[in-house]
């Protein structure tokens with residue numbers, strides 16, 4: 001089984017529910033058609049400009065976990081990361097069909113502009 005693991009930061013703007021639905025649609029008919037999508041929430045980590053402390057903060061309250069100051073920089077948590085991609089080779093029976101290259105030239109015949 002193929003599986004895709006992504007981590008979604010709280011500030012990434014990505015809604016995990018929407019992402020998994022989009023994935024359901026996007027994977028149909030692709031090589032990932034049987035893939036499972038695992039969405040891991042990523043921690044929101046900030047670094048304080050006042051005291052230099054680094055730690056997790058709540059997305060709705062970007063405050064230093066140590067001194068409570070508001071002058072913090074987001075270290076991570078505003079991104080969407082592809083963490084892991086697991087590909088399982090196709091079983092022998094599936095490989096034998098191998099007709100992919102045979103018809104490759106045919107479809108481009110009519111693509112010339114006149």
Ligand SMILES: [Zn+2]
Nearest residue numbers: 048051064067
């Ligand atoms: Zn601080």
